[in-house]
Amino acid sequence: MFLWLYQNFRAEFGPLNVFRYVTFRSLGAMATALVITIALFPWFIRLLQAKQIGQVVRDDGPQSHFSKRGTPTMGGTLVLLAMALSTLLWGDFGSVFLWLTLVVTLVYGVVGFIDDFLKVRDRNSKGVTENQKLATQFGAALLLFGLLYAGWFGSEHADTRLYLPFASARHFSFDIGPWIYAVFASFVVVATSTTVNFTDGLDGLAIGPIVVSAATLGFLCYLGGASFRGFHVAEYLLLPAVPGAQELAVFAAAMIGAGVGFLWFNTFPALVFMGDVGALALGGALGMVAVLSKNELLSIIVNGLFVFEGASVVVQRYVFKATGKRVLRMAPIHHHFEKLGWPEPRVTVRFWIISVILSLVALASVKLR
Numbered sequence: 001m002f003l004w005l006y007q008n009f010r011a012e013f014g015p016l017n018v019f020r021y022v023t024f025r026s027l028g029a030m031a032t033a034l035v036i037t038i039a040l041f042p043w044f045i046r047l048l049q050a051k052q053i054g055q056v057v058r059d060d061g062p063q064s065h066f067s068k069r070g071t072p073t074m075g076g077t078l079v080l081l082a083m084a085l086s087t088l089l090w091g092d093f094g095s096v097f098l099w100l101t102l103v104v105t106l107v108y109g110v111v112g113f114i115d116d117f118l119k120v121r122d123r124n125s126k127g128v129t130e131n132q133k134l135a136t137q138f139g140a141a142l143l144l145f146g147l148l149y150a151g152w153f154g155s156e157h158a159d160t161r162l163y164l165p166f167a168s169a170r171h172f173s174f175d176i177g178p179w180i181y182a183v184f185a186s187f188v189v190v191a192t193s194t195t196v197n198f199t200d201g202l203d204g205l206a207i208g209p210i211v212v213s214a215a216t217l218g219f220l221c222y223l224g225g226a227s228f229r230g231f232h233v234a235e236y237l238l239l240p241a242v243p244g245a246q247e248l249a250v251f252a253a254a255m256i257g258a259g260v261g262f263l264w265f266n267t268f269p270a271l272v273f274m275g276d277v278g279a280l281a282l283g284g285a286l287g288m289v290a291v292l293s294k295n296e297l298l299s300i301i302v303n304g305l306f307v308f309e310g311a312s313v314v315v316q317r318y319v320f321k322a323t324g325k326r327v328l329r330m331a332p333i334h335h336h337f338e339k340l341g342w343p344e345p346r347v348t349v350r351f352w353i354i355s356v357i358l359s360l361v362a363l364a365s366v367k368l369r
Helices: 002-009 014-020 022-050 063-068 076-090 096-122 130-149 178-199 207-225 233-237 247-266 275-292 304-323 333-339 344-364
Strands: 161-163 173-175
Touching (some): 002 014, 002 022, 002 076, 014 022, 022 207, 076 096, 076 275, 096 130, 130 178, 130 275, 178 304, 207 344, 247 275, 304 333, 333 344
Antiparallel strands (some): 161 173
């Protein structure tokens, strides 16, 4: 909205010029989302308690988690509302990338909301089946990517090349065609969403790395799309140049603000949980930002903690099916460390540190090309 005011009334009111800067609008989006979550979560937590919307805990989980039963869940609903409102206030209404990311985020949020609702209503941890979730997530992403890479939103947005991390975008890119790329991009988004959901098992564990990944990808979006008097930053740094990607920095900043505000109430011992409504949506949002900014392969490093968590589930499941033996004491892997006797805050903080290290490695690719 603020950019629209600048575009239409800058001649009448000079101070509106400040809204043309992506950096200023990103800071505004971050602050707005932070204020909304910090201000409204106490009321929202009381509302969840009044409606008896409490966490359902797995019977086979760590014993320390039994005390979490009844803790308000579905806090991700307010996180998404804060993100969406902040993005609409500070973002560019004409940005295709921004609208596509918002749509996928909210669709995944609806899937997660239904899953959480069924769990709370039925008082069990089943909810929506795994196949139903994956089908809906993949279908929504594939539809939008199919339209995007078929050129429905303009050929300038339909880049179907893959760029290798730590290699010059000028010389190392591979065009895999619109339909193969649409399937690949959908897989990246769904995989990121699912692995973030796996990670959301301890107080503050998922939201910390989400904020770190959002900050990293947001910075890369800004570098990929920013230009100054015809000088494109991405071309100088040998990064993928994606005109318009800088608006995704505004979205990422809103995610950071909402995430930090949520962490205030989600840190150990948590007063509220994110629920699938938050985990699926925020994971999908990270996947969309990575794909649209052409950092889909680099996101394997940026989101490495989530990849690690997801891999632990896959390995545990298929090794057990094949041999009847467990690789880990419990999957995802953060529960394995709990079973080894690590206190929950130790697992959380050490996983945060891993996430920061991986993001620093990814950022090093900016200069090592």
